[in-house]
Amino acid sequence: MAKDIEISNSESKFLLEALRQNYRLDGRLFDQFRDVEVTFGNEYGDVTVKMGDTRVHCRISCQISQPYEDRPFEGLFLISTENSPMAGPQFENGNNTDEDEILCARIIEKAVRRSGALDIEGLCIVAGSKCWAVRADVHFLNCDGGFIDASCIAVMAGLIHFKKPDITVHGEQVIIHPIEEREPTPLGILHIPICVTFSFFNPKETEENIKGESNEEITVIDATLKEELLRDGVLTVTLNKNREVVQVSKAGGLPMDALSLMSCCHKAYSITEKVTDQIVQAVKEDYKSRNKYSELLSSENAR
Amino acid sequence: MVLSVAEKSYLYDSLASQPLIRPDGRLHTQFRPIEIFTDFLPSSNGSSRIIASDGSECIVSIKSKVVDHTVETDLLQVDINIAGERDDSMIVETLTSLLHKVLTSEDGIDVKKLQLTKKYSFKIFVDVLIISTYSYPASLISMGIYCALNSTWLPKIISAFDDLEVAELPTFHDYDLVKLDVKSPLIFVLAIVGDNIFLDPASNESEVANNGLIITWSPQGGKVISPVKTIALNDTFIKGFNPILLKKGIKLVEENASSVAQALETL
């Protein structure tokens, strides 16, 4: 991902040799996903996701807008992924044409937006003239690899957590009720896609990779920044709990045996299940903590 | 192309001598040979590919769309794409502007032939893709467009001509097509070296030209039409020229243009 930060020869040799002997620098197993920590801010749809040293922040917001002419019954949904030098010295401000950044943005786009994770028809207010425009702004706060996976979790957690203000429609007139006045409504989430990224390393010569039968390429899940810098290939699989492949992206890189790629997909599924449950749980708990006084209130009233 | 000083002076002396000697021995009226084939893009209404002997190559696609000509007056649109050049580069925009003027010139394409009904017309989209070019490509492009339009077939209308009262779009025959019968103007590029003026300068000839002329010729009525303008073929040798050469150049085109058009017709 980074062009400017380079890894010293001896360090890269060490890391690759360690991989050959089945060790990772942070002691994880090859197929171990880092622990995901999801925390919510004060407002709905304000999420910070932590995976190791990687931190991604996502903020969901909405406003009323006009739908596209050719799609009058659909609301708008936009994901913006923004890199800033805050995440690491390798990122430039305002330069979004870097190869990796484009791939990253496109994968999240395909995983969440194109796959219809958000019910955009439910965002329609008045067909053809008014609809909700939902925006997910992803900010990378600290980079230690796995941006795609973390961003996807952040966006999905944000969407699930987010609530938009309630509205009343009178013909063409729309009244927006501030969330202090009326209980806001959650967005319609149709499925929860989870991205899992695999990194490939070639421990041998290229000739072995192309012509050999051994399939000794090393596969590592959820690489850290250093591993990302040294990897020969990458695969991002997006799945949901319904055993649906939402998106797969192996845009070149080290050629890999089809069966190994299949086994990656299956590994990704078990991680998907786990992470999905974790997100849903985290949202539930956050709602609960927000409502802890309302329970008190209601119990008083009951008396 | 960067040439050495000695090369340039050799070329200049040859081209400025009386009579002129061109580096490939051509006459002053002689074009380099070209190869053309047409009608190879089934999803376009017309297409052509033209290859010059120096490897310059240009592909033209003609597409059409039914528009309300009372609203949209510009029935011809040209877009030029040169491999390796940005869309807003000088050469692309200059050529686009020139080609648009050539195609929409009063004596250029007969726009009446695009009319379907009292209300609707075909709008023609001319897309030019230049794969490679070594000398100023205007001439090659105009020949490409000429051949592409010559191979253009449009859907046959079956609804009535008078539709001012009718609210519907014109309807077309399911598979019958009609050949588009328009002839687009041809552009001629001429180079001036000393007191000589000649057609179709190659890249090395362009490098030493004192000036250049772009002359448009319409097959309709077979005459020179506007735009006509000077063109700087290089930025080192360029200088003023005797006004008589302008007249000479126009005459040269008047005398030779019809045989170029004929040659393109024989395909």
Place this chain on the structure above:
Amino acid sequence: MSRLEIYSPEGLRLDGRRWNELRRFECSINTHSHASDGSSYLEQGNNKVITLVKGPKEPTLRSQMDTEKAILKISVNITQFSKFERSKSSHKNERRVLEMQTALIRTFEKNVMLNIYPRTLIDIEVHVLQQDGGIMGSLINGITLALIDAGIAMYDYISGVSIGLYDTTPLLDVNSLEENAMSSVTLGVVGKSEKLSLLLVEDKIPLDRLETVLAIGIAGAHRVRDLMDEELRKHAEKRVANASSK
């Protein structure tokens, strides 16, 4: 809108193919010998692609120089007239196109022996004259052919093909009607191996069906490789005969 029958009960597709049949595949190399070091023209169904390889050559910019290996640059030009409906934009700098270029560069970076051409630039231009589905595969095939024509050393062929999944039936080498109607998978396969250099899935597909789709895709890609190989050999024989007669 009348629903087209993508796959008839008799097992025929819209264009009359069976599920495991490729589209018409025609290619030729050395089509633009003046303008490039290697070139190809490919027709895969109604996809028509011109590829030009320029280089290995001296880079024009210092930033395009690597002392260890050649720099590979690929630019994809999807012409405005390439689809049935003419598109309004010229597609340059569109994210989708940039993504394609990146994926292609990363595919060929691992296959071309860049290390034997240090300090040079290999500049590839692809022009899509017409597209009718599965364009990524056609781009891969076109580039493979043009690179071979340029005499640039590479480990093996890479052949590309797209496979759709209609209900439970995989359909090999989808055209645009099929591509729009169902999910599809694009593969870039190395030589006659089962190794995938490129694997792209952009729409939902059941996890448990993926393996069959890959299997039929790999078989299709091998067939594409053979077709390319056939053409190359034909061309090579012609040239060798031509040369030795003189």
Place this chain on the structure above:
Amino acid sequence: MSEVISVVKRQGGFQYSVDESNIQSDDDEDIYMSDDGNARTGKMDTGNNDTESGSQIVTPGELVTDDPIWMRGHGTYFLDNMTYSSVAGTVSRVNRLLSVIPLKSRYSPETGDHIVGRIAEVGNKRWRVDIGGKQHAVLMLGSVNLPGGILRRKSESDELQMRSFLKEGDLLNAEVQSLFQDGSASLHTRSLKYGKLRNGMFCQVPSSLIVRAKNHTHNLPGNITVVLGVNGYIWLRKTSQMDITRDAPPGGSTGGGSSTSSGQNSTNGPTGAVSLNPSITRLEEESSWQIYSDENDPSITANIRKTISRYANVIKALAYCEIGITQERIISAYEVSMAYPNVGSLIDRETMESIGNDVLNGEKMRGNAM
């Protein structure tokens, strides 16, 4: 057909366009002498080294052999005992060296090559020269003769006025002195037959059509001299006094053909450079600023210019027909072309093809003169 323009309908659309009628099948005939017995002379003579393997065509990724005895050369890679091809081309086996020669590729320089190049960049104490290869070649300030005689020392002022010797765009002929690790070439012009080119015109053909020979400068009928750069860059010029000196005794090419080539080998240096043995006075004269002049000989007549154009066109015709280019063939094509009084008519495809055929037929009629 129109006098003004020749328009041809492209046959076969996008197909590779070599007219099959050119192919005159006689596989055994090979007019090239591979004087060094090495595969590096390019594709033209692969059949020469090993008739058995000469026509074996391989494509990338294909197994060439599983015999570990072979040393792996260019165009191959290996895993364990298996040797695979990395290009599409013909297999060449020379002694123990196995390599695959691609059907076409850019010019790759070799020590001793006589090339024609164009200055691309003036750098620090060196020029970078475009020689049509994968990389620019380097010409060091120390590898050229400077005005003021061979024994002159280079000074700092020379470094500052490099552009007054050779500048961007200038053409020169030179010899490849050595190769760098990465395959790029270092040139030198320290011989009177090398240096800046004047009095003529440049043309270019694929480098595979030029066969490495002992001599690459030939005097042609009509008072013209041609410099056939091994890299496919060609310079045609009016024959100078020096060219005449060089060619007496007449230089033949080693490429065979009918011309006599006797009594020449003795004057050849190890790199193929012809030693001229010029008098000291000549040397001084030639080493003056004159050698970097941009002025052409003022006495180039219209006839000379026409002849140069004719030669340029017949060379292009030979290249169009993919015929290897040698002195004999240029002369024979030139003679054939005399049937067309108008030099400009030689650029038509049909004419080029007919010239190519006539040249080949003429060779056949004369029989194998070698």
Place this chain on the structure above:
Amino acid sequence: MNVQDRRRLLGPSAAKPIVFTTVTSETTKVSEQEQQEQKQNETAALTIKSGVVENCNGSTLIESSKFSLLTSVYGPKSIRGSFTSQGTITIQLKNGVVENYQTTELKEVSSWLVGIFNSVVNLENYPKSGIDIFVNLIIDKQGDISKLIPFLIMGICLALVDGGIEIIDIVTGGEVNGNVVSFTRNGEEIVGFWKDHGEFDNNDDDLMNDLEKCKKQYLEYKNLMINYLLEQKKQKDNS
């Protein structure tokens, strides 16, 4: 390693010429030319002023009742990249408040103008340098670029003079019936010809007549420019 520092101070890359809304005061009214056989009073009340923009090397403002053109010249200044044996001219035309022309057309005109000035400016004296010219079409009531071109040339030419850039001759042009002709050497040589529309009569004499008329205009404008320059010189000498 090459240790020489070849960088120069180039000024902000995005520097733009200042646009004046009105320049009413202190304009030097150069000539109220005798309006003898002038059908249209085009040259009438043509005002020229040089040195109007401070932060460029040369500038002119040319105004009449129909248009107002501001030309500024930056350079010669060092260019980046490889060596060039002569200077490189770029010209950019900009629409004023009313966007009369398409950008493609403006680019076509500018590349045509570059051709003219390549033949007029003594470029050999400016190796590895760039001369950047910006023309702002502040006001243009005609909407026909052909009618404007002679004054574009005039403006650029005077701005180059103002910037102290060497030119081999005063260049300007005339426009008759859509034929725009730019001359040098007292009308003996054409350096630019432009005709976008209008009839192109087969009758040669018409073209030659128009050329003659353009030449007349050219000579007139040229005199105007020379007079202005002399006047300016005089003023400078006085102060």
